[in-house]
Amino acid sequence: MEIVNANCATLSNYEVLKHLQKIKDSKKKHKGQLATITYETIRYLENTACSEQTPENIKECLNALAPFNLNKTEKLMIINSPPTTALDIQLMIEESEERLSEQQAEQILEIITRYFPHVMKEKVEQEEEATE
């Protein structure tokens, strides 16, 4: 076996989830390792934010993020695990304090809430559970 290109593209969690679901739903019976890994990966991905994303809202969100001069991996990371606080943004974006002003960080959070409202909702629910 020969590896032509070890990294020819990156996939978002959403694409991976859809692809794996397609494999799982295909009529053929899958056995052994493939069944194990698709099952475990889907189970992991379903618990992440990508389970409620759609191609449209990802695309629109990316368009909205365009003016912030983020690089590809940073945008991918934002899509894969949408930040819910300014602290999250700091972790994902290198030297964010120099590159983004506080207003810009807030704008990013607003964009996230606009396109992926479920992320915030989940967080609120969790907090409610915690206070109960």
Next chain:
Amino acid sequence: MFILAEMKNVTRIPPELFNQKLNDAIAGELNKKLANKVVLNVGLCIALFDILSLQESFIFPGDGASHTRALHRRDIDWQNKELQRGRGVHVTLGFFDDILIPPSALQHPSKFNETEQVWVWEYNSDDGKVDLFMDAGESIRFRVTAEMFNETCPTGPATIQESQENPENKVPYSLTGSINEPGLGLLSWWDNQ
């Protein structure tokens, strides 16, 4: 993070699969060969993504040959469950679990609580010291700092003595993480701010 890797492979299709479409048979064989396996210096393979091209098949005594592209995913992800042992914190993603956060990369200052068998972050807040426990099974966010591949191919017959000395299995692919930055660690630590 998931990535695609392009690979070329000569796949042997045994005669009993000749009733299937060539593409399906090849996809099946490639998945059988690579799914849930670690490829050296690439990562953990999840599943075939698509086949880019096929060349003509040769028949040696019963062999079909083809060139294919496999989807590979390398995983670099955060937000996970966590297990623990004294040598650091072990993390699992559900499908990949050779992830270790060494004691030096925990929030500072942390110590291992022997009675509870958990790591504790001794957080200094304004109103005194607070012990933040990292209980097993909690979700955690961490940064991947290094990945390591280990050659696990059989390296020729080992002497009996050698194999007794090295009983532990080599891990083909492992990640090292760190949580010693603000915002990293148990999700609940940062929720209420």
